[in-house]
Amino acid sequence: MIALNEVGRTFPGPPEVAALRDATFTVDAGEMVAIIGPSGSGKSTLLNVLGLLDEPTSGTYLLNGVDTGKLKERSRTALRATTLGFVFQSAYVVAHLDCMANVALPLTHLGVPRKERPVLAEAALRSVGLGHRLHARPNTLSGGERQRVAIARAIVHEPRVLLCDEPTGNLDSENTQAVLDLLENLVTGDRAVVVVTHENEVADRAGRTVKVVDGHAAPLAA
Template identity: 55%
Template sequence: MTEFPDASESPVIEFRQVGLTYPGPPPFEAFRPSDLTVRKGEFITVVGPSGSGKTTFLNIAGLLDTPTRGTFLLDGIDTSMLKDTERTTLRGRRIGFVFQAFHLLPHRSARENVELAMVYSGTSRRERPGRAREALVRVGLGHRTDALPTRMSGGERQRVAIARALVGRPSLLLCDEPTGNLDTGNAEAVLQLLENLNSSGITVVLITHDLAVAARGRRTVSIKDGALSEGDQVGGC
């Protein structure tokens, strides 16, 4: 089993002139060389209009795409030095994903959906039910562990998805438009949950096109035309 160093003293995300160009033809610069540091316990929002490069940022930060230039360190680990299998292992251990679509299996209970996240993580079969219940309690669904997603509200389904992201005890919670499919009340409940999780020490990076959602972060990074900048929010989202 691959062993990675302790991350307690390192930034969770460190971009050093990280960029991504697709070869084409013609070549397309999807993400311009950028610097970014996200430290443990931060709540960062990444905002930009459709087509700005938010998905590319997500794919790089989530170890789904490999930068074509620069250096990306995750928990102090130089990801450019890893083999594909090591990148997959690191992603599974250090990153929890929450998406706009819940991606739950409709005929599996909330607990079973959360357990599925541990199938390839090396967690023993005996340990999985308890870990899943613990994660569901943490998101306020301890009373719904046996419920099917088809019998749950949108807000509850997103909470199950967050529990699934948390069950591996990641360093980073990477959220892509997590309130995009929710009504106002459920969206607010999910944002409050993410804020509470952040207050407990979890690092949160939330990607959104919604400036009101972006304002919930302690720090906001903007993306426009594939370029990252801090301090100036992008209008016209």
């Protein structure tokens, strides 16, 4: 699903800043991979590259077999919208919308017919264990439930890769384990999950780990 070969990202100066250097690793469908490293190591830059939010200044990045470096902006946007799902540390649910409406938001931008959106949104919410909270407003949900809504929203269009940035950072230990269980269950034969984290218990749940140090990203030996 993901193949990086000597990918770098340098920001212009003065002075120039090499935030990512020679990142080389792969992520296959059916894997959960953790990306770890200290603050300022380049994890955020790497995630932005993986999410097609930023372009490498060197190397090649293949996503689902597509060489992203050869795409024009419109094609990059389309690939990001259809292939990737995003989960962040904060759930970013819309306060005035109920769970169903929050989860259906990406479907609107993807041009899914109006009649199909609630069917897909309900299925996504049930898959994360929120079938009993379909019409609840965010202010009535716990932190763990809000994060489940965010995950349902991220998978409602059935992305091939789910990118998670510190998805348990705002949760207590019980909800952390519940979200990790959920992410593990979302790993399928045609989907990969990538989790950026600074928490060892999160990294321990992943099948493989990529460590970022001073911009260098490489998989750790098993």
